[in-house]
Amino acid sequence: MFPILEKNDLAAKVYRYVIQAPAVVKKARAGQFVILRLYEDGERIPITLADWDTVRGTITLYVQAVGKTTTMMSMMKAGDSLLDVVGPVRNSKPC
Secondary structure (H helix, E strand, O other): EEEEEEEEEOOOEEEEEEEEEEHHHHHOOOEEEEEOOOOOOEEEEEEEEEEEEEEOOEEEEEEEEOHHHHHHHHOOOOOOOOOEEEEEEEOOOOO
């Protein structure tokens, strides 16, 4: 489980999340993303890493509620947990 430490409403259907994910932070690099899953049998969705804090072991994600899973995530709050955060996954090679 990956606890949501902070959630901020930024605009209509746009949210900032700070999530405890120390294993992800150890390998995080610019341009990478993580794969999230909210619950067992839930959809796996890719979200870009916006920031990370190596001291706190947290990642920051910005999510716009546009589909089923991101809308469900928008109803979560600080203190709730994500089932899976996998990654970071590499970015594509520069041209």
